[in-house]
Amino acid sequence: MGSLDLKRIVTDAQRAFANAADTVTLENEKARFLGKAGALTKLLKSLSKQLEPEIRKSEGALINAAKQKVKIALNARRQAFADALMNQRLEEEAVDVTLPGRCSGIGSLHPVMQTWERIEQIFNSMGFDVVDGPEIETDWYNFTALNSPENHPARSMQDTFYLDVKDEQGKALLLRTHTSPMQVRYARMKNPPIKSIFPGRAYRVDSSSTHSPMFNQVEGLWIDKNISFADLKGVYTDFLKNFFGRNDILVRFRPSYFPFTEPSAEIDIRFEYGRNARRWLEISGAGQVHPNVLRNMGLDLKRYIGFAFGSGLDRLAMLLYGVDDLRTFFDGDLRFLRQFI
Structure with a gap:
């Protein structure tokens, strides 16, 4: 080889x-x-x-x-x-990358949350702090501290949901019926002057086209040495004009009753022009802080005075967007919600 x-x-x-x-x-x-x-x-x-x-x-x-x-x-x-x-x-198996891809949906804030943020921005611009608090409350903060002791008839107006958990006094904890308990909590933690709003969820056993068992509310509190009902009218009127973006809003303070304010008033609005021009719309409750509430806040009645107001945040959203039925906000129908993107 x-x-x-x-x-x-x-x-x-x-x-x-x-x-x-x-x-x-x-x-x-x-x-x-x-x-x-x-x-x-x-x-x-x-x-x-x-x-x-x-x-x-x-x-x-x-x-x-x-x-x-x-x-x-x-x-x-x-x-x-x-x-x-x-x-x-x-x-x-080649993919033509020059073709448009499958677009993913772009989310947006719920219209109620858009309203929530709008309210916070307006009151921030007026010098109000934004304060949050617990949704599970004690009987004392939710009722008694707000001048609604046991067996008070005003309690029946705020039927709520109770938990199988008791507080130190042996009373059942509950889902708060308004954000007002935070007014007392905050005032007991902070010395005046106090100028804050308290947006958040609240709960009542109620359901209709204008009421929901769970609803959103915003309350305001201003306590200082020389605060009057005139300040309340000025602050809330300015808020409404900024919120609706128009100056032709007529505001009416109608005498009413709330256990935690004295004197108390319902706040109604009417637009000078437009489809709602002929009727007044109730939009908020307000008044000067009741002396008993100031006392439960631990404040000196001779030195401090203040006012408070409470508005249904969902109600404001309905008026802002022209929605007639509150329940449509929470049905989860994307066809409805996409209108507000």
Whole structure:
């Protein structure tokens, strides 16, 4: 066996691999040269054990070198087939990235939350702090501290939800019926002057087109040494004009009764022009803080006076967006809610 024979075998193998039309043909050609009966395998087996060791070693090295060249050609052709298959799959499964993608929906604030933020911004601009508090309240903060002791008839106007948990006095905790408890809580933590609003959720056993068992409310409190009913009228009138974005709003303070204010008033509005021009709309309750409430706040009645107001935040949203039924805000109908994006 000579080097010319090995070169011929390598050349034949490279040519056979290059001409293979598919992987099956390639593997068959591999068997011709590297299989158990292949040309190079036969050459290795043909080395006579009677040859000198050095000669056998050199002859075997030449055959193995030729065998390595054949394997390199085989693997190169295998890789070419694999690349061609991958390119074919990529072409068949290609995605046209120039086409517009599937757009995900863009969320937005609920109209009631938009109203909430609008109210906070307006009162912030008037110097009011925004204060939050617990929705689960004690009987004392929700009723008694606000001048509604046990068996007081005003309690029946605010039927609420009670929990199977009792406070330190042994009374059941409850879901607050208004955000007014935070007025007392905050005043007991902070020295006057106090100028804050208290937006948040409240709960009452009530359900209709204008009432919901869960509703949102915003209350305001201003306590200082020289605060009068005139300040209340000025603050709330300015708020309404900014909230509705118009100056033709007529505001009426109508005498009323609330246990936590004295004197008390219902606040009505009417637009000078437009579809609501002919009727007054009740929008808030307000009044000067009752002396008993000031006392429960721990304040000196001879030094401090103040006013408070409370408005249904959902009611304000209904008026702002012209919605007639409160329940549509909470039905979760996207067709309705998309109007306010």
